[in-house]
Amino acid sequence: MTQLVRVQNLTVSADGYAAGEGQSLERPFGHADPGELMAWALATASMPGMAGPEGSRGLDDRLVRDFGNGIGAEIMGRNKFSPHRGPWADHAWQGWWGEDPPFHTPVVVMTHHERPSFTLSDTTFHFVSGTPADVLALAFEAAGGRDVRLGGGAQTVRAFLDADLVDQLHVAVSPVVLGGGSRLWVSPAELEDRFHHEEVPSPSGLAVHHLFWRRVSPA
Numbered sequence: 001m002t003q004l005v006r007v008q009n010l011t012v013s014a015d016g017y018a019a020g021e022g023q024s025l026e027r028p029f030g031h032a033d034p035g036e037l038m039a040w041a042l043a044t045a046s047m048p049g050m051a052g053p054e055g056s057r058g059l060d061d062r063l064v065r066d067f068g069n070g071i072g073a074e075i076m077g078r079n080k081f082s083p084h085r086g087p088w089a090d091h092a093w094q095g096w097w098g099e100d101p102p103f104h105t106p107v108v109v110m111t112h113h114e115r116p117s118f119t120l121s122d123t124t125f126h127f128v129s130g131t132p133a134d135v136l137a138l139a140f141e142a143a144g145g146r147d148v149r150l151g152g153g154a155q156t157v158r159a160f161l162d163a164d165l166v167d168q169l170h171v172a173v174s175p176v177v178l179g180g181g182s183r184l185w186v187s188p189a190e191l192e193d194r195f196h197h198e199e200v201p202s203p204s205g206l207a208v209h210h211l212f213w214r215r216v217s218p219a
Helices: 059-068 132-143 154-162
Strands: 005-012 017-019 071-077 107-110 118-120 123-128 147-152 168-173 195-201 208-214
Touching (some): 005 154, 071 132, 107 132, 123 132, 132 154
Parallel strands (some): 071 107, 071 147
Antiparallel strands (some): 118 123, 168 208, 195 208
């Protein structure tokens, strides 16, 4: 069975930014308000610890529930894992997610500065350097035959797109305007030379979902 590289539930602003400027320990999304940017997902019944059973059960909820379906590993960039830059001063930082991260698979963190792997609950984080193709080969091995989720941030997703290593994308566009930060695109039309593209407005009015799948498989 062919393993796929999938982007699931990546949310960007109306002007194409997945996070704002000035990321810090206290503000992992920089100047962006994640509650506003991710409102479409946070209002669903399936978003852990959020709206709960009173949340929505429509299209938005279905996409939230699909986050881990068929996924065996995640790739993320250093900036999604940590606000720190450069060589690791120490190894005390273990991510934004506490003792039970939401991934439930191996996570491959793409970084210029490697550090030892560690495990929290059922998630093991590995820190690797190399090209997108090098990192993907390790993630495919860790995924055990299942698909690999490309978790972000925007610069990491863009690097894999530029290397023609992405098979499917779901990008939710929020009506929020950020004006700067980590940008995925100027327009989703940028991907239409390589991907089929469908645009589906959420019934909630909190996002427009853009669904992409590869036109031709890579050689």
